[in-house]
Amino acid sequence: KQEVTQIPAALSVPEGENLVLNCSxxxxxxxxxxxxxxxxxxxLTSLLLIQSSQREQTSGRLNASLDKxxxxxxxxxxxxxxxxxxxxxxxxxxxxxxxxxxxxGTTLSVSS
Amino acid sequence: xxxxxQHPSRVICKSGTSVKxxxxxxxxxxxxxxxxxxxxxxxxxxxxxxxxxSKATYEQGVEKDKFLINHASLTLSTLTVTSAHPxxxxxxxxxxxxxxxxxxxxxxxxxTVL
Numbered sequence: 001k002q003e004v005t006q007i008p009a010a011l012s013v014p015e016g017e018n019l020v021l022n023c024s025x026x027x028x029x030x031x032x033x034x035x036x037x038x039x040x041x042x043x044l045t046s047l048l049l050i051q052s053s054q055r056e057q058t059s060g061r062l063n064a065s066l067d068k069x070x071x072x073x074x075x076x077x078x079x080x081x082x083x084x085x086x087x088x089x090x091x092x093x094x095x096x097x098x099x100x101x102x103x104x105g106t107t108l109s110v111s112s
Numbered sequence: 113x114x115x116x117x118q119h120p121s122r123v124i125c126k127s128g129t130s131v132k133x134x135x136x137x138x139x140x141x142x143x144x145x146x147x148x149x150x151x152x153x154x155x156x157x158x159x160x161x162x163x164x165x166s167k168a169t170y171e172q173g174v175e176k177d178k179f180l181i182n183h184a185s186l187t188l189s190t191l192t193v194t195s196a197h198p199x200x201x202x203x204x205x206x207x208x209x210x211x212x213x214x215x216x217x218x219x220x221x222x223x224t225v226l
Binding site: 042046049091093098102104105 | 156157211222
């Protein structure tokens with residue numbers, strides 16, 4: 001059974017810092033991996049989607065990497081801003097495309 | 113991506129009552145919609161897959177008679193929590209797309225059962 005773990009559970013940084021969020025999964029047979037942002041009491045916003053054949057994806061200050069063989073992904077946020085404060089969720093899609101499994105998330109707080 | 117709305121965004125009800133949550137696709141015809149539940153500090157967990165014109169598929173451990181799903185059109189799926197109890201209090205989120213395509217999520221509904 002696929003399990004997704006995110007470390008740390010919470011993170012507080014001052015504005016301007018670069019930071020890394022970690023995601024690990026137990027079954028490397030995935031189709032893709034996706035990073036989402038969730039603001040308090042809100043739905044999910046997709047940030048980056050990495051296909052299993054890809055190593056990384058970039059969007060603005062965000063860079064996500066994928067090492068499928070070791071079951072790990074990282075989300076790198078450059079020059080963090082208070083507006084980046086949110087919970088970041090990692091999710092993997094199984095190869096059959098039938099199950100999207102989420103981690104519990106990392107709650108990020110960026111202080112000005 | 114697709115735009116998904118949910119109504120209501122927040123609902124408080126008494127124990128034993130039923131609550132209906134609507135999920136609408138505003139710009140996409142969705143043959144499949146997904147219903148997730150998220151307890152505080154927990155992962156989103158898929159409850160069921162809603163298929164237009166047919167019965168929903170429920171995940172293991174989710175009572176189909178308690179969580180009634182209706183997907184009557186390509187733009188609307190509803191989740192009815194019947195005889196709600198405090199342990200049903202949670203954040204319910206719908207999504208559409210799926211399979212090998214990206215899923216697009218609604219803004220969620222916060223249910224509080226007193």
